[in-house]
Amino acid sequence: MRLTRRELISAFLGSAVAASACRRSEARQPVPGAIVDRAVEVGHKLRGGPLPRADVLEPVDVLVVGAGVAGLSAAWRLAGAGVKGVRVLELEAEAGGTSRSGQNAVSAYPWGAHYLPSPLEDRGPVVRLLREMGAITGVDAEGAPTFEETLLIHEPEERLYYRGHWYEGLYLRAGASAEDLAELERFEARMNAFAAARDAKGRKAFAVPSGLSSDDAEWTALDALSMAAWLEREGFRSPRLKWVVDYACRDDYGTTSEHVSAWAGIWYFAARQNGKGERSEGFLSWPEGNGRLVRQLSSALPPGAVERNVLVHTVEPGENCCRVDALEAGTGRPRAFQARQVVLACPRFIAAHVVAPWRQQRPEWLGAFTYGPWVVANLTLSAPPRSRGFPLAWDNVFYESRSLGYVVATHQLLRQDEQGPTVLTWYLPMAGADVKAEREKALSAGYAEWEALVMADLLPAHPGIAGQAQRLEVQRWGHAMVRPAPGFMWGAAKRAAQESLGRSLHFAHTDLGGMALFEEANFFGVKAAERVLAELGRREASWL
Structure with missing residues (x-):
């Protein structure tokens, strides 16, 4: 119409x-321009009939399928352990997934993720990566990392447009009533309390990455209702506050608070601050956004390790190895690999078409991923x-x-x-x-x-x-x-999706964490790589 x-x-x-x-x-x-994606044509071959298979198998020790942040993080971790013979296959012409970037005569620019919240603690694989790229300058008196000043977003950081005028910050204070401001103060106090909360084992109630959070029922019960329902239950009804919460959910999760788990909604406000209302040093960004982090991950790999324009269409796990079938996107030439270990770093909706046993019998938990x-x-x-x-x-x-x-x-x-x-x-x-x-x-x-x-x-x-x-x-x-829908973050589907298939096929992607964030992709990439190391008989101290 x-x-x-x-x-x-x-x-x-x-x-x-x-x-x-x-x-x-x-x-x-x-304005002159163009749509630059291949959203309709690329990948839809997976839904068609049988694709040609090569007769000759190329042997490889470790094959990573997908060069998004999760796949590159897996390859980076394996390279850090000195593993040779790691190959990465990527469908697109560029690595990085939704963290890809572009550039013209004016500037580099992001095509997706454009910042990284500065880590609060001096540990974990994200901090290791930032140290490798020279972004961390030291550690403060409280043990938190400090960062290269030029990478921290400088002022002015945020502004809001409303009816003809721009205002500082993301909360619309102009015209706010005393009741609005009191509700904002009460909400911030609740988020500070969530940020400071620890369980009996000393784990944060809401941690980065989310998999390190406490699994105590006191906190995970919040996953059963939506963020909008939680706000209503707790008496938060100011339209201005509800706008901020909705904006947060759309920003990190791509949908409104009605369709986001309350646990995930609270995580947005609580996980990346210290319980005193402070966010450490703020956000790290580059003109190309998280494309800079993609470049750093890629730089750790040997030349030629990432092969682009290759469509992997079948992964068949065996007893001690996997057969992987693919097509060269440009020529249509079939390729086949025999890999001792495979990391399948793609979302579940693609994995459902690629993992051979899942094509025969679709796991019930796949339906929980949207x-x-x-x-x-x-x-x-x-x-x-x-x-x-x-x-x-x-x-x-x-x-x-x-x-x-x-x-x-x-x-x-x-x-x-x-x-x-x-x-x-x-x-x-x-x-x-x-x-x-x-x-x-x-x-x-x-x-x-x-x-x-x-x-x-x-x-x-x-x-x-x-x-x-x-x-x-x-x-x-x-x-x-x-999307971290209510019931998903701590549900059985997400747990089941994280399990390896046999001893040779392991999974990595942001969707395993339920939130499409760099820290989640990096965590599951490293986690999959460390499973590979264990299967290869390599004893390594965990980076997690």
């Missing part, structure tokens, strides 16, 4: 954005956008939009010429409850529709931005993020 401009904007961004865009409608030339689509757009401008109120920040959010707003790729460059060209990275989680319908909606819109949506979101806040826009590129992620 052909939608009017107002209907299109309302369907994707909400009625408030549609009304504002139509009130301020101005004649303009469309994935929300996202759209990311990078807009190159000849100069920073003009705005009214609080100045341009790293993170710029629209209060009345379903988008998450945008981050400024050049914010971390600290250049003298602040009037030069820049790149804005715009994010839209397709947050509806029906993920299949949301995915179809995201993929059905063409470039003209996405150009209209991005500009409709930006134009009311930035008069004249149309004249500054030079190029727009759009990336659609059909299955971007696993």
Whole structure:
């Protein structure tokens, strides 16, 4: 069905954005650009009939399938143990998964994940990785790592657009009543208490990564209800506070608080702070976002270890090894490998089509995994956008939009010429409850529709931005993020999915942690690699 401009904007961004865009409608030339993903064509071969198989098997000691953060983390851990003969196969032309990045003449920019919360403790594989890249400068008096100053997001960090004006921070204090502010203070006190909570074994109630959290029923019972239901139960009803919580859920989990486990919702606010309302040193970011972390992981591997444009379509676990069948994406040439150990670093919905026994008998727990689509757009401008109120920040959010707003790729460059060209990275989680319908909606819109949506979101806040826009590129992620629905984080399905299949097939991905975050992917990549090391008879101190 052909939608009017107002209907299109309302369907994707909400009625408030549609009304504002139509009130301020101005004649303009469309911004040149393109949709740059291969969301429809790549990977759908897995749903077809039998694919050709090679006759000759290539022997390999360890084969990692997937060069996202989890797969690269597994290969990085194996390289750290001195394991030779590790091969990584990647479907896409670039490694990194949703942490991939791009670059043009103006700046590097992210295509997905764009920051890493600075770790609170001086331990674990993420800290090891940051030390390798020179990001950690020392340890403070309380044992927390300190970081290279240029990597910490500099001020101004965040701002919020509401009805013609930009305000500092992400809580709308302008016009807030005494009751609103009192409720905010009470909520923050509750989150501080959750952050400080420990169980009898000394484990944090809410830890990073989530798998290190306490499994005491006092805390895990929160997984049974939604974050929205928990807010209502606890008497948190301020629309401004509920907006902040919804924004948090959309930001980290790709959906609203109605569809997020209360345990996961509280984890967002409690896990990355010290119980005193302080977040250690804040966020680490680079112009290319987490693409910088991908590059660091890749740099630890031997040249040629990562082979791109290879579609793995079958993994058959045997008694002492796995057969892995693949196709070269460009030529269609079949390949086959005999691997002593395999790490399958892909999401469960792909693993269901790849693991041969699961094609014959689909595990019941697979149905518990759901994935929300996202759209990311990078807009190159000849100069920073003009705005009214609080100045341009790293993170710029629209209060009345379903988008998450945008981050400024050049914010971390600290250049003298602040009037030069820049790149804005715009994010839209397709947050509806029906993920299949949301995915179809995201993929059905063409470039003209996405150009209209991005500009409709930006134009009311930035008069004249149309004249500054030079190029727009759009990336659609059909299955971007696993959703931590109520009952999922501490449910049986997630536990079952983490188990190896026999002694030679191990799994790694953010969806095993229930949250699509760098720390989760890194944790499960390292965990799978350490299972490989154990099967190879290598005795290694754990990095976890």
